[in-house]
Amino acid sequence: MKPYLRLEGIRKQFGANTVLNQVNLEIREGELVTLLGPSGCGKSTLLRCIAGLTEMDGGHIWLDNQSIAELPPRSREIGMVFQSYALFPNLTVSENIEYGMRMRKASKEARRQRSTELLELIDLVDKRDAYPQQLSGGQQQRVALARSLAVRPKVLLLDEPLSALDAKIRKNLRSEIREIQKKFNMTTIFVTHDQEEALTLSDRVCLMNQGNIVQQGAPEELYSAPRTEFVARFMGSYNVLSRAEALRLFGTVKGEAESFAIRPEALALLDQEREGTGLESGKQIVQGTVHSASILGNVIRYAVDTAGLRLTVDQLNDGRSLRMEENHPVKLVLDATQLLHLEKEGA
Amino acid sequence: MQASGERRAGWGHRTLMVVLLVYLFLPLLATFIYAFAKDWQATILPERWTLEWFGEMFTDVRFMDALWKSLYLCLISVALSLVVMLPAVFIITVYLPGLESFMKGVVVLPYAVPGVVAAVGLIRAYSSGPINISGTAFILIGAYFVIILPYMYQGIRNSLLTVSAVELLGAAEMLGASRMKAFITVILPNIWPGVMTSTLLSFSVLFGEFVLTNMLVGGHIQTIQVYLMRRMNESGHLASAIAISYFLFILVLSMVLMQLGKKVNKGMSK
Numbered sequence: 001m002k003p004y005l006r007l008e009g010i011r012k013q014f015g016a017n018t019v020l021n022q023v024n025l026e027i028r029e030g031e032l033v034t035l036l037g038p039s040g041c042g043k044s045t046l047l048r049c050i051a052g053l054t055e056m057d058g059g060h061i062w063l064d065n066q067s068i069a070e071l072p073p074r075s076r077e078i079g080m081v082f083q084s085y086a087l088f089p090n091l092t093v094s095e096n097i098e099y100g101m102r103m104r105k106a107s108k109e110a111r112r113q114r115s116t117e118l119l120e121l122i123d124l125v126d127k128r129d130a131y132p133q134q135l136s137g138g139q140q141q142r143v144a145l146a147r148s149l150a151v152r153p154k155v156l157l158l159d160e161p162l163s164a165l166d167a168k169i170r171k172n173l174r175s176e177i178r179e180i181q182k183k184f185n186m187t188t189i190f191v192t193h194d195q196e197e198a199l200t201l202s203d204r205v206c207l208m209n210q211g212n213i214v215q216q217g218a219p220e221e222l223y224s225a226p227r228t229e230f231v232a233r234f235m236g237s238y239n240v241l242s243r244a245e246a247l248r249l250f251g252t253v254k255g256e257a258e259s260f261a262i263r264p265e266a267l268a269l270l271d272q273e274r275e276g277t278g279l280e281s282g283k284q285i286v287q288g289t290v291h292s293a294s295i296l297g298n299v300i301r302y303a304v305d306t307a308g309l310r311l312t313v314d315q316l317n318d319g320r321s322l323r324m325e326e327n328h329p330v331k332l333v334l335d336a337t338q339l340l341h342l343e344k345e346g347a
Numbered sequence: 348m349q350a351s352g353e354r355r356a357g358w359g360h361r362t363l364m365v366v367l368l369v370y371l372f373l374p375l376l377a378t379f380i381y382a383f384a385k386d387w388q389a390t391i392l393p394e395r396w397t398l399e400w401f402g403e404m405f406t407d408v409r410f411m412d413a414l415w416k417s418l419y420l421c422l423i424s425v426a427l428s429l430v431v432m433l434p435a436v437f438i439i440t441v442y443l444p445g446l447e448s449f450m451k452g453v454v455v456l457p458y459a460v461p462g463v464v465a466a467v468g469l470i471r472a473y474s475s476g477p478i479n480i481s482g483t484a485f486i487l488i489g490a491y492f493v494i495i496l497p498y499m500y501q502g503i504r505n506s507l508l509t510v511s512a513v514e515l516l517g518a519a520e521m522l523g524a525s526r527m528k529a530f531i532t533v534i535l536p537n538i539w540p541g542v543m544t545s546t547l548l549s550f551s552v553l554f555g556e557f558v559l560t561n562m563l564v565g566g567h568i569q570t571i572q573v574y575l576m577r578r579m580n581e582s583g584h585l586a587s588a589i590a591i592s593y594f595l596f597i598l599v600l601s602m603v604l605m606q607l608g609k610k611v612n613k614g615m616s617k
C-alpha cells in the first residue's frame with residue numbers, strides 16, 4: 001500500500017547539535033503512529049518540521065502525493081494540537097473551534113454547524129460561550145483537538161497533548177483521542193515520552209533516540225523484541241546483561257551477541273523453603289536473595305541478587321502469592337529461550 | 348487557633364495598607380488643601396479658603412499652552428515608540444530570540460546614563476553636523492523615545508511571553524492564518540492590556556520628566572514641567588494648584604486611555 005505521508009532524509013541542526021539525522025518515515029492513511037523517545041531525542045522537532053513551524057535543513061515531505069516541504073504551515077492541510085493547548089484566550093470555545101474556518105472564509109452557518117457537530121463530539125456543547133481560562137485542562141485539550149479537526153486536515157499532529165494532565169484524565173482522554181481518530185480515519189502522529197501511552201494508543205510505534213528512529217513496529221513487537229539495549233531499557237524494565245554476565249547466569253548462551261535482555265516477567269521466583277514443582281526442559285534454577293520488593297498494582301516487582309547481578313523480576317500479584325521480605329532466600333527460574341540477543345547500538 | 352491567627356494576619360495586612368495609603372496620600376492632601384488656602388500659618392487647617400490660585404492659573408495663557416505642549420510631545424513620543432517597538436519586539440521575541448540578550452543590554456542604557464550627562468551629550472551631538480535639531484521638539488521627542496525604551500521593551504516582551512506568543516502564532520498559522528492575520532487576530536488582542544499598561548506608564552514617566560526637558564529645550568519650549576518650576580518660585584499656593592490640576596489631569600487621562608484600551612481590545616477580539 002502506498003504511503004500517505006512520506007518523510008525522506010529529514011535533517012535538522014541547532015548550532016553544532018544534530019537534532020534530526022536523516023529521518024525516514026512512511027505512514028499509511030488512517031494510521032496512528034507514535035513518536036516515542038526521551039526528551040531531547042528530536043521527536044517534537046520532527047513534528048514541527050512536518051507542520052512547517054520549524055524549517056528543515058534537508059529532506060523531503062510528501063503528503064497525499066504532493067510535496068509540501070516548501071509550503072507555509074497554513075497551506076499544508078495539517079492540524080496540530082500543542083502540549084500547552086495554545087487556545088486563543090481572547091476567543092470563546094466556539095470561536096476557537098471556528099477560527100480555522102473563518103480564516104478559510106467559510107460562511108457563518110457552515111461554521112456554526114461544524115462547531116456544534118464537534119462540540120457534541122467532545123461533549124462540551126454547554127461550554128460553547130465559555131473562555132478557555134474557564135475550562136479545566138482536560139476540557140481545554142478537547143477543545144484544542146476539536147479546533148484542529150474543524151478544518152478537516154489530512155494529517156493530525158499531537159505534540160505530547162496529555163502530558164500536562166493528571167493520570168486519570170490522561171487515560172480517559174487517551175481512549176477518547178483513539179476513538180475520534182478511528183471514527184474519522186484520521187492519519188495521526190502522536191508524540192510522547194510515555195511508553196505506556198505509546199503502547200496502548202498506537203498502530204505503530206517509532207522509538208527515537210538522538211535524532212534517529214532506532215526501531216519501529218507494532219506495539220507488541222517493539223515490546224517483545226527490542227533490538228538494542230536502548231530499546232530494551234526504554235520499552236520496559238528489561239534486565240540487560242553483558243555476554244559475561246549472561247554466561248555467569250546461564251552457563252552457556254547461543255550466538256555471538258555481546259549483550260542480552262530478559263523481560264522481568266519471564267523470570268519466576270520460587271520460595272526457597274517450599275518445594276519447587278517439576279522443572280520444564282530448557283529451564284534452570286539459580287539461588288538468590290530478595291533485595292527489595294514493591295507492589296505495582298497487579299504486579300509485585302522484586303529486585304533479586306544472584307550471581308553477582310541484580311535482576312528485576314515481576315510476579316503476578318494474584319492474592320495467592322505472598323510478598324517476600326528483604327534478604328529472603330529464593331530460587332530463580334531461568335528460561336534460556338526467553339533470552340533476547342541485542343544488536344550493538346547504532347548497528 | 349487557626350481562625351484567630353488568620354484574623355490577626357488580616358488586621359496586620361489592613362493596618363499596613365492604611366499606613367501605606369496615608370503615607371502616599373498625605374502630601375497630596377496637604378498640597379490639595381494648600382491650593383485652596385488663602386491664609387494658613389498657625390492653624391491645623393487654613394483660616395480662609397479661596398479659588399484665587401486656580402483662577403490665576405487657568406487665566407494664564409502660558410499654563411494652558413504649556414499643558415498642551417507637554418501633552419502632544421508626550422503623545423507623539425509614546426505613539427512613535429508604540430509603532431516602532433511593537434513590531435520590533437514581536438519580531439525579536441518570536442523570530443530572532445538570539446538577539447534578546449543584546450536588546451536587554453541596549454534597553455537598560457537609559458537607566459545607566461544620568462539625565463544631565465545624557466542631555467549634555469545629546470546637545471553636543473545634535474547642535475551641529477548633518478542633524479542640527481538642538482533646541483527643537485525633534486530632539487526632545489528623540490530623547491523621550493529613548494527614556495521610555497526600557498518600559499516599552501519590557502512591557503511588550505513580558506506580555507508576549509505571558510501569552511506564549513510563539514505557540515499561539517504557530518496554532519493560528521496551522522489553522523490557515525497568515526502571519527500578519529495571526530498577529531492581528533490572536534497576538535495583538537492578547538497582549539493589548541499589557542501593552543496599554545506599558546504605554547500609560549511611559550506616558551506618566553514622560554509627563555513628569557524634568558531634567559532632560561529643561562536642559563534640552565527649556566529655553567525654547569515651555570512644557571508643563573518647565574512652567575511649573577518657574578511659577579513655583581512665585582507662589583507656593585499657585586504651585587500647589589498647578590500640581591493638583593496636573594495630577595487630576597493625568598488621572599483622568601489614564602482612566603480615559605484605560606477605557607479606550609478595553610474598547611479596542613473587545614473590538615479586536617470580534
